[in-house]
Amino acid sequence: xxxxxxxxxxxxxxxxxxxxxxxxxxxxxxxxxxxxxxxxxxxxxxxxxxxxxxxxxxxxxxxxxxxxxxxxxxxxxxxxxxxxxxxxxxxxxxxxxxxxxxxxxxxxxxxxxxxxxxxxxxxxxxxxxxxxxxxxxxxxxxxxxxxxxxxxxxxxxxxxxxxxxxxxxxxxxxxxxxxxxxxxxxxxxxxxxxxxxxxxxxxxxxxxxxxxxxxxxxxxxxxxxxxxxxxxxxx
Amino acid sequence: xxxxxxxxxxxxxxxxxxxxxxxxxxxxxxxxxxxxxxxxxxxxxxxxxxxxxxxxxxxxxxxxxxxxxxxxxxxxxxxxxxxxxxxxxxxxxxxxxxxxxxxxxxxxxxxxxxxxxxxxxxxxxxxxxxxxxxxxxxxxxxxxxxxxxxxxxxxxxxxxxxxxxxxxxxxxxxxxxxxxxxxxxxxxxxxxxxxxxxxxxx
Numbered sequence: 001x002x003x004x005x006x007x008x009x010x011x012x013x014x015x016x017x018x019x020x021x022x023x024x025x026x027x028x029x030x031x032x033x034x035x036x037x038x039x040x041x042x043x044x045x046x047x048x049x050x051x052x053x054x055x056x057x058x059x060x061x062x063x064x065x066x067x068x069x070x071x072x073x074x075x076x077x078x079x080x081x082x083x084x085x086x087x088x089x090x091x092x093x094x095x096x097x098x099x100x101x102x103x104x105x106x107x108x109x110x111x112x113x114x115x116x117x118x119x120x121x122x123x124x125x126x127x128x129x130x131x132x133x134x135x136x137x138x139x140x141x142x143x144x145x146x147x148x149x150x151x152x153x154x155x156x157x158x159x160x161x162x163x164x165x166x167x168x169x170x171x172x173x174x175x176x177x178x179x180x181x182x183x184x185x186x187x188x189x190x191x192x193x194x195x196x197x198x199x200x201x202x203x204x205x206x207x208x209x210x211x212x213x214x215x216x217x218x219x220x221x222x223x224x225x226x227x228x229x230x231x232x233x234x235x
Numbered sequence: 236x237x238x239x240x241x242x243x244x245x246x247x248x249x250x251x252x253x254x255x256x257x258x259x260x261x262x263x264x265x266x267x268x269x270x271x272x273x274x275x276x277x278x279x280x281x282x283x284x285x286x287x288x289x290x291x292x293x294x295x296x297x298x299x300x301x302x303x304x305x306x307x308x309x310x311x312x313x314x315x316x317x318x319x320x321x322x323x324x325x326x327x328x329x330x331x332x333x334x335x336x337x338x339x340x341x342x343x344x345x346x347x348x349x350x351x352x353x354x355x356x357x358x359x360x361x362x363x364x365x366x367x368x369x370x371x372x373x374x375x376x377x378x379x380x381x382x383x384x385x386x387x388x389x390x391x392x393x394x395x396x397x398x399x400x401x402x403x404x405x406x407x408x409x410x411x412x413x414x415x416x417x418x419x420x421x422x423x424x425x426x427x428x429x430x431x432x433x434x435x436x437x
Contacts, residue, residue, distance in 0.1 A: 023437070089432075091432065
């Protein structure tokens with residue numbers, strides 16, 4: 001793990017390749033909704049750990065730092081480069097690089113099983129799991145103190161000309177290629193809406209991403225099955 | 236620590252303002268009652284209302300001393316009596332709160348008056364020299380005490396406040412009726428504030 005890199009350098013590194021940005025915020029602005037210690041506690045308590053790497057990542061090796069209006073931490077290790085902040089007004093922002101574009105260059109198993117360079121692909125399964133984690137985290141973070149409603153903004157950036165790929169040997173997908181550089185997603189809802197409709201939100205968002213990759217009729221059943229697997233901790 | 240909802244805050248406040256009036260030892264009876272009622276009506280025609288504090292005396296240099304009130308004055312203030320009197324002398328009804336407190340060995344009375352709603356408060360009963368039927372009393376900036384609504388500027392202020400309040404009530408009715416989804420009425424300025432604070436990284 002890099003010890004010397006600064007948060008500014010992390011942000012530049014994240015934004016230099018494909019990356020996700022996630023914003024979760026209340027609909028009403030209240031500057032002092034939480035204290036700094038509450039900000040830290042809320043994120044720690046809400047983190048999702050269904051895979052080997054939690055969402056968002058909270059490292060044992062780097063502190064969560066207090067600033068005037070937010071707490072922040074970041075990590076740059078192996079395939080994981082990410083930074084998140086939680087503001088006192090209840091806004092959470094998370095930037096993280098595409099897993100597929102890790103420093104070492106990820107070996108994505110295309111049908112030809114070639115080693116490929118960063119920028120080649122977006123993993124089908126990783127996309128489903130990431131969207132799931134975002135909404136699951138939101139449901140935990142916003143369980144209390146967000147009665148005025150919630151806005152979630154998700155954006156995939158740096159994905160022009162990428163292919164949708166799978167590391168699952170059991171699956172074969174055709175060549176689906178994205179021709180735009182960014183895919184934005186946004187929702188506004190109440191907490192109770194999210195709890196009732198989480199699976200639907202995840203499925204719709206994933207299907208939208210796949211459609212922008214020109215997969216005109218994504219397999220909704222398959223997406224639902226993967227949702228159920230990660231929800232039950234079976235991955 | 237006192238807040239702006241407490242009598243003690245205004246007892247300590249150093250001066251009169253458009254929304255704060257001090258009186259020395261004015262009981263709720265006779266001529267004194269009429270003057271206070273007129274001040275209540277004028278305060279109720281301010282956007283955010285005001286306070287009348289009884290127990291402070293103005294000195295020659297214009298500052299105010301904390302002098303308290305007598306037992307008789309203190310006991311003369313009763314919220315039911317005040318409301319009954321206002322009910323018979325002003326339309327629409329004014330929302331008022333009575334606070335009575337002993338502070339540092341002295342007794343004080345405070346009247347907290349709620350501000351303008353959708354229509355101005357008008358005196359509906361003539362009584363003595365201080366209350367005249369049909370008059371809208373206002374607290375005019377730059378002038379002492381309460382005056383009749385007479386000139387264009389004072390008139391415009393009251394009309395502007397009523398229009399603003401009326402518009403807000405109209406929007407509230409739309410929200411309740413479901414004709415407009417509430418999220419569309421969320422102030423874009425809130426979203427702008429959120430966007431601005433993350434603009435260094437997003």
